[in-house]
Every structure is written in structure tokens, then in C-alpha cells.
Amino acid sequence: QVQVVESGGGLVHAGGSLRLSCAVSGTILSINRMAWYRQAPGHQRELVGDITSGGSINYSNSVKGRFTISRDDGKNTVLLQMNSLEPEDTAVYYCNANVAAVESGILDRHLEVWGQGTLVTVSS
DSSP, X not given: XXXXXXXXXXXXXXXXXXXXXXXXXXXXXEEEEEXXXXXXXXXXXXXXXXEETTOOEEEOTTTTTTEEEEEEGGGTXXXXXXXXXXXXXXXXXXXXXXXXXXXXXXXXXXXXXXXXXEEEEEEO
């Protein structure tokens, strides 16, 4: 079974930095896209940024220039380096993976899997 696990959340003062990690495991044939989303209290889940299989990286305007996405293909891991954090960045951060994988003996070329989320709190 394909699983996505995030780690690295916590409490940080405004202006500080945190690094989140997302690891994908299971019978994965390839990774099409991995993305970071976040959901603040009372708000809808929003895209933070993503990285495609070809290495193209996109960021939302709210984090551009402050956050950096990178990946370690050998470990099926994606990192989110967050610098110059602001109280408005406080949210639960979720990792989403779109992968080609075998589940219950069936090939799914675009399987979507979400992590459980990790809380990031930025104090003012």
C-alpha cells in the first residue's frame, strides 16, 4: 500500500525557518508529481507548491521567494524548506503524491495519496 508521511512541523518565531519532509513508500513505479498543500483554521486547503516528474517546480505567490521545494529521487522524498516564516503561514501542511503504483495487484498510473499532515505554527 502506498503511503505518504510528512515530518518536520513545529513551533517557530516569525522570521524563522523550518524544513518539512515528505516520504512516499510502497510499490511505486514512478512519481508523476508531488505537492505541498496547507490548510489554516477556517480556510480551504491551498496549494503551496509542487514538483513534477520532469523537475518543474511551481510556487504559490504567497510563498514564492521564501519557500523552496527539492527532492531526493533515490529516497522518494520531497523537502519543503520554509524561510522567513510569517504568522500567516500557520497551518497544517499536507503532502500529496501522484504516483504510478500497484495496489491490490492492479496498476494505477495516477494514484493520489495524501499524508496525514504536520502542523506548523508561527508565533508573532
